[in-house]
Amino acid sequence: MDSELALLEGAGGSGLVQLVNQGKFKEVLLGDAAQKILSDIDLEYLKVRVTVDEKDALAVAVALLHSFIQVNWTGPDVDFTLADLNGLWNDYDYQNSTAIHKLSSGGEPAYHLTRYAPLLLISQAILAELLKSDEGELPLGSAKWWQLRAAISQQHLLDDCVPLPQSILDGVNQSFSDRLPPPLQARLTLEIGIAYHMCERDREASETFLEAANMNQLKFHLTGALGKRTKFQQSDITQLVLLAQSKDSHDSHENTNDADTQVKNLQLNDDTLLEQTQFSSTVDASAPLSHIDPTNQPKLSAVDQCILLAMCLNIKNTAPENGLTNSQMGAFVQRVLSNHQNWSIYTMALLLRSRLEAHRTRTVQRSTLQLQALIDQMPTSDSSNVERLKYFFAMPMPAKWELERELAQRFVAMGVVRSALEIYQKLEMWEDTIICYVSTDRQGDALETVKGLLEGNIVESQTITTRAKSTVDSKTRTRMDVMRVAKLWCLYGDLDVSNCEKHYQKALEVSKGSSSRAWRSLGGLYFAKGDYKCTIEVLRNAVAINPLFHHSWFILGCASIKVEDWDSAIESFGRCVAVEDDDAESWNNLASVYLRLGDQGVSHDNKMLAFRALKQGSKFGFDNWRIWQNLMIVAIDVGQLADAARSVGRLADIRGEKICGENDDSSELDVVDKIVDAVTLAPRNEKDAIEGDATAEGARVAHNPNEGHGLLRAVDRLYEYSLLKKVSSSPRVFKSYARLCFWKGQYRNAIDMHLKAYRASVGSDDSVENDLKAFRRASEAINDLVDVLQNFGDKPADVNDPNNQEDASPDWRYQAKSILRTFLGRTRTSFEDENEYEVLKELLAEVKGA
Numbered sequence: 001m002d003s004e005l006a007l008l009e010g011a012g013g014s015g016l017v018q019l020v021n022q023g024k025f026k027e028v029l030l031g032d033a034a035q036k037i038l039s040d041i042d043l044e045y046l047k048v049r050v051t052v053d054e055k056d057a058l059a060v061a062v063a064l065l066h067s068f069i070q071v072n073w074t075g076p077d078v079d080f081t082l083a084d085l086n087g088l089w090n091d092y093d094y095q096n097s098t099a100i101h102k103l104s105s106g107g108e109p110a111y112h113l114t115r116y117a118p119l120l121l122i123s124q125a126i127l128a129e130l131l132k133s134d135e136g137e138l139p140l141g142s143a144k145w146w147q148l149r150a151a152i153s154q155q156h157l158l159d160d161c162v163p164l165p166q167s168i169l170d171g172v173n174q175s176f177s178d179r180l181p182p183p184l185q186a187r188l189t190l191e192i193g194i195a196y197h198m199c200e201r202d203r204e205a206s207e208t209f210l211e212a213a214n215m216n217q218l219k220f221h222l223t224g225a226l227g228k229r230t231k232f233q234q235s236d237i238t239q240l241v242l243l244a245q246s247k248d249s250h251d252s253h254e255n256t257n258d259a260d261t262q263v264k265n266l267q268l269n270d271d272t273l274l275e276q277t278q279f280s281s282t283v284d285a286s287a288p289l290s291h292i293d294p295t296n297q298p299k300l301s302a303v304d305q306c307i308l309l310a311m312c313l314n315i316k317n318t319a320p321e322n323g324l325t326n327s328q329m330g331a332f333v334q335r336v337l338s339n340h341q342n343w344s345i346y347t348m349a350l351l352l353r354s355r356l357e358a359h360r361t362r363t364v365q366r367s368t369l370q371l372q373a374l375i376d377q378m379p380t381s382d383s384s385n386v387e388r389l390k391y392f393f394a395m396p397m398p399a400k401w402e403l404e405r406e407l408a409q410r411f412v413a414m415g416v417v418r419s420a421l422e423i424y425q426k427l428e429m430w431e432d433t434i435i436c437y438v439s440t441d442r443q444g445d446a447l448e449t450v451k452g453l454l455e456g457n458i459v460e461s462q463t464i465t466t467r468a469k470s471t472v473d474s475k476t477r478t479r480m481d482v483m484r485v486a487k488l489w490c491l492y493g494d495l496d497v498s499n500c501e502k503h504y505q506k507a508l509e510v511s512k513g514s515s516s517r518a519w520r521s522l523g524g525l526y527f528a529k530g531d532y533k534c535t536i537e538v539l540r541n542a543v544a545i546n547p548l549f550h551h552s553w554f555i556l557g558c559a560s561i562k563v564e565d566w567d568s569a570i571e572s573f574g575r576c577v578a579v580e581d582d583d584a585e586s587w588n589n590l591a592s593v594y595l596r597l598g599d600q601g602v603s604h605d606n607k608m609l610a611f612r613a614l615k616q617g618s619k620f621g622f623d624n625w626r627i628w629q630n631l632m633i634v635a636i637d638v639g640q641l642a643d644a645a646r647s648v649g650r651l652a653d654i655r656g657e658k659i660c661g662e663n664d665d666s667s668e669l670d671v672v673d674k675i676v677d678a679v680t681l682a683p684r685n686e687k688d689a690i691e692g693d694a695t696a697e698g699a700r701v702a703h704n705p706n707e708g709h710g711l712l713r714a715v716d717r718l719y720e721y722s723l724l725k726k727v728s729s730s731p732r733v734f735k736s737y738a739r740l741c742f743w744k745g746q747y748r749n750a751i752d753m754h755l756k757a758y759r760a761s762v763g764s765d766d767s768v769e770n771d772l773k774a775f776r777r778a779s780e781a782i783n784d785l786v787d788v789l790q791n792f793g794d795k796p797a798d799v800n801d802p803n804n805q806e807d808a809s810p811d812w813r814y815q816a817k818s819i820l821r822t823f824l825g826r827t828r829t830s831f832e833d834e835n836e837y838e839v840l841k842e843l844l845a846e847v848k849g850a
Helices: 002-009 015-021 025-029 032-038 054-074 092-103 117-132 143-157 166-171 182-198 202-215 302-318 323-337 343-357 364-377 385-390 400-414 417-427 430-439 443-455 461-466 474-495 497-511 516-529 532-545 550-562 566-579 584-594 604-620 625-637 641-660 667-680 708-726 731-744 747-760 772-792 812-831 835-849
Strands: 219-230 237-245 273-279
Touching (some): 002 054, 015 025, 015 054, 054 143, 092 143, 237 273, 302 343, 323 343, 430 443, 497 516, 516 532, 532 550, 550 566, 550 584, 584 625, 604 625, 604 641, 625 641, 641 708, 667 731, 708 731, 747 772, 747 812, 772 812, 772 835, 812 835
């Protein structure tokens, strides 16, 4: 167990374990134990035999994995070749290509310029053999953890992530974690969270990161403190700051003496913005961690820094369009940058800062130059490989080619297309090259590039020597290139639209049906043609190969709706929201399908499922009025009136007057009336709503959130913040609020609402002067209004306010007479002989005589 813990901690140990922890991978891999494993391995027909001590075999597997990471991620290059490890591996290009082919997974090709790929492949094979053994020489079972690390490394090689085998995630379960010291428990939990993050299981990732923080007893609090952000700022304003403290603030064994020289942190050098926020005061004493000075925070342990960066990644992943998110991330990143302790952690923090700054005019230059500096530092030897690798697996650090691709994408965003093309072409990332051509209206160049690759006129660097070897027959070459050739045929189909189906079919033929990309492309084509049965058939194949593609599930769900296969639609949209929890449209569609289930009508259970789906979708489609309208209708149907009130309020915020319909007869106003009815059916006095005997011990006020006083708060909020602010021309809105005010005993407000309803209807309707139907409706409305003034004008303004002794409407007679005289004068010419006119004249006389 000691050797296993030493490998996991990256320090100590003896023998091969000590050499691994010292970064002496060549000595390990050229030693007797490694050679017994490596010397007879044929990559073409990979079979590994572990004939040495299991602890030594584990050390060899870790040395192979670390060497692979060093070559492709952290740098610098290793000091040995494949031929040094196995005399049969003299042909590097062929052996490397063979390993890359075997590392492809889930229909996704591995990056063809990956270097030293056999190291990862054999490391995985050794770990798999160790996990089969029952001899018990590895009592801790740490090979499971190393297998997870190797699998995550493989994910970085693929064009798109594929689901990790559940056996790998199950392998590093809680029972294994319980056998680890607390710091390693936290780190394992963190790495499981990173695996979830890579597989787009964001909710699980977020929960796992918090669990890791709790395990390591990391305390942190995002708050505000007074400070300055610009050079010309005169007064302090609240700035966002992350206060964080490790379990033992002084428990740090990292060497930080020359950290600044190891990783280049470029200065902003802006004429306005400060390099970092200057805080002038501490935070509110009542806030958590208020004893920490924002300008001089205690040192964090390296694992805690990794946890903060992981949380930062997940904030970005779950709310990318939220303006506050960048500020939150900036606070997390700055906390780590202010206390950097390790090369990899510092590099990752600078990379995250570079990404945050890429979208701001004043910081975009530093952002791009910083990214270039991070790429340039990889081949250098300014820090040991031990330091670079120590916390590598605790962060999702991109590979070298991923960083360069990100730089090219940055160039495209800045309009520097030529530089971006040079990078894409050097990396032989043809899909990005073609997208770059198409975005600049160079369709011809894009098409020529794909045709040249397929016809052999453009030869990739990896295959220049391989294809010249007489020992490599055409079948072997085809099998090695198969997934990438299939992808090229898909790209050809994307460009040659008139013959796209033929090209996609060719991709399937080349890949023998294993290309998820080809199935997805065909599915999209059939859906566009309206051939929904074929769409379902081909997309089923696509998601069977790689189920992480949200768009495939979405199109599959839409096609299932078209053919009325509701079970398939529910499954598809359910998988959509499992992959991307923030997809409001999929939540909406899922609810729509639930509402279509059932031959004898929709059951209450299905309505509730639809309600929950819409409620979830409304969180992410906050500005989508259709989702809110659907939620309103379903909520009122299942009796969730508080949610119905919230939906109407949000509709009013988004659509304003449009929610009233053309004739003040919309479904939204019907819902408002029902909600007000649900409140006003309860007794006005809250104490009269006691359940059972009001004198009994424990008697309490009934607060059902969907009726009476329990619903009142939601309804008050609906009127105060939405309806009365956004709607000014709906008599129904004013009358419904008047009913609520009458119920509450707020008679002055009620009368005011009736007067507003009159002005919004009769007072502004010219048709009452020449249209008999309109005249009669108006006469009835005036009768009702005068009746309200007569009955409530002399009542208290608010029965709930004993200090207010005023009448609800002291001048109600004057108002009634004015309204009647005005209306009678407007309609005398056309309707003086009508009975309604005479009734109003009598009413005027009555008011005068009162």
